[in-house]
Amino acid sequence: MGLSMSVFLGRLGVRHLLVERHARTSHHPRGRGNNLRTMELFRVAGMEDDIRRAASVLRDNHGILQAHTLAGSEQEWLFRQIDPGGKTAGFSPASWCLCSQNDLEPVLLRHAEKLGGEVRFGTELVSFEQDDDGVTAELLDRSTGRSSTVHADYLVAADGPRSPIREQLGITQSGRGDLFHNISVTFRAEQLAHVVGDRRFIACYLTHPQGAGALLPVDNREHWVFHVPWHPDRGETIEDFTDERCAAHIRAAAGVPELPVEITGRAPWHAAERVADRYHDGRVFLTGDSAHEMPPTGAFGSNTGIQDAHNLAWKLSAVLSGWAGPGLLNTYGIERQPVAVETASRAALRSAEHSHPGFDAPPVGGGGGGRSSVLPVALGYRYTSGAMVGADAKAPIVPEHFAATGEPGTRAPHLWLNQGEVDQDTARISTIDLFERRPVLLSGKDSAWRVAAASAASETGVPINCHRFGDQDGVDWQNSYGIGPDGAVLVRPDGFVAWRSTDGVLDRQSELQGVLREVLSLS
Structure with missing residues (x-):
């Protein structure tokens, strides 16, 4: 979320510093689904074409397949197309894009730096204090061990689900907590492409008892990711997932006992349903995973975080530029927190409906029907109070079905414009x-x-x-x-x-x- 925030602030001319404790952008393929609304934001920020080029290797991958093993005949598509018939073209100038975090972040970084954003990798925020005039932060250069101090008007925390900033502020969270756990295993297996054949899926859920999990293609050829269910409540540790165990698990899922598999990495992740009870404290704001956690099905978490950043960026810019009062910043949490609560619930419903590997318990209320569909969440969410006049305070945050209405608090509808002053060579304007x-x-x-x-x-x-x-x-x-x-x-x-x-x-x-x-x- 930090790089998205940097781009959005840079587009608005806001001088800022981004610090990232890791030495470089993410190298692990994850967070790959960018929905319509996120792609609209990237479009307006001038990044859509670059992101689609970075995502070109997975351009033809669609749908989620469920199978006993990849080599077996027992299989079904949970859904085949995310936009069957291309109906969303009537709602948006953009379209859904499958771009993994490791491919997306370099694009965001290039644009952030081009826009004047100062980005420091290998730098950790150690502590901070705030007063009426701003926030003073102590930073640590992890490569040299040297400390420095910076002063800013505001601090935006995009420091993940275990957010030290949120903890220091004493901001509590609500929700159902941990739902399930996986180990994300990256591996090479050239022969797996022959087993997959022409099935170009976003993910394949495998149900074989010794190979349960989710297979995700990285390049459809030799690089893959497998999410193996992990049960720390049963005493399992990360160290238990040796190369040999992971390779055997993948072979069982593939249904090919002799499949050559080279494990290249592993990373634990936790699917949870938690939302911060407050989104800011004074001059410090939470965004992304520091503000909310939700299951990965539907890619709602990363998209919600990017949209958090976009909501906050224009408000910070307006206040710093002097054409809005400081009270505008209070509307950030008023608007975004209810959206996260409802979206997290929808994500859990979708995980249950799709029987996501490792998720054994259905959500409260069971079933889901239309409540787990993507479009109402991606484009139909609304703000019932905040920085608007005349919003319907009783309307649902996320509707059962999407409809563009132009009501206060909703996303302004898309229309192609007939502008005579636009050059013939200029891209169509929405x-x-x-x-x-x-x-x-x-x-x-x-x-x-x-x-x-x-x-x-x-x-x-x-x-x-x-x-x-x-x-x-x-x-x-x-x-x-x-x-x-x-x-x-x-x-x-x-x-x-x-x-x-x-x-x-x-x-x-x-x-x-x-x-x-x-x-x-x-x-």
């Missing part, structure tokens, strides 16, 4: 591409809202971009955003609707001024 650095007022071709926005901006000091829809897309935009011809919609820099006027108002300037002050915590 409404999603309009939202990043400042609030955007959307309206019809009538110039009255643009005049009102200019006056409101002058009075409040809030920079506002305006986009007017012409005759070609007038009907579509009104239907998508739920307004009439004289209505308008204010969209936040993160692409969520802050306010809408369905049919217009008499005093547009005063209305906009009041909305801006409320949304941005201006006095």
Whole structure:
């Protein structure tokens, strides 16, 4: 999450320092599923094409297969396509992308540094103190043993599920706790590609008693990952998973007793359902795994973390730039914590429905049906309170079914724009591409809202971009955003609707001024 935060802050011109205790980016393939919303954020940040190039080796991998052994005939697809029929193209300019963390992070790093972010690897945050003026942190260079001190306006903790920063702040967590444990084993096996054949899956769940687990391709040829169930509650230790044991386990899963297997690494991981009870303390904010843990099925955890960072980045930028009050930062946890609670529950439901290896107990309430589907979680989550006006406080955080409505607190709907001023060679422009650095007022071709926005901006000091829809897309935009011809919609820099006027108002300037002050915590 740290590198994503660095990119988002860099895009907004916020000077920052990222410290990472490890010597380099991740080398272990994990956290591979990037959903529609995350890819929209990467698209707006100018990284989508680079990420897809980095992910090209797994471009044709789709679905989750379940089999007794890979070589056996007993198999079924739990789902074959994540987007059957390409229906999501009507909802988003982006599409789902399978890009492992070890391939994604170098792309994020290049963009972060290009944007001016200072990144220090091999550097550990040892301690920190905060006061009314900022946060002072002691840093340790792990290669030299030298300490240094830095002072910043704010501290963002992206330090993992065992977050020392969260612990120091005394922030508690709620949830069902640990659900199951796996050892992630990386290995080489060239002949395994012949066993897999043309089955291009995201993961294959194997159910053989001596080979239970999940197989994930790294390059579809010789490099693979196998998640072996681990039971520390039965006295198993990481040391018990020797090369010989792991290789035998993989051979049993493959159904090929003589399969040549070379173990290249192993790493333990824990599937849990926990969410921090608070997302910030003073000038310190939690994001990513330090704020929430959830099972890996659906890749909800990493996507939720990236979207945390995006929500917080624009708010930090707005406050530091002076066009929002400090109270705006309080809305970060108000908005993101309920989303994490509901998403973690959905992830657990999905793990149970898919019988994820190692997960023996079904979630409370059993069953799942539509509640475990991906699209409502990826694009349909909403904020029922926070930095917006007119949100439905009683609406579900994640709906049963996805529908783009344009309501305050929801992601602004995607529409392709018919812009005559865009060059022929320019990539197609979506409404999603309009939202990043400042609030955007959307309206019809009538110039009255643009005049009102200019006056409101002058009075409040809030920079506002305006986009007017012409005759070609007038009907579509009104239907998508739920307004009439004289209505308008204010969209936040993160692409969520802050306010809408369905049919217009008499005093547009005063209305906009009041909305801006409320949304941005201006006095």
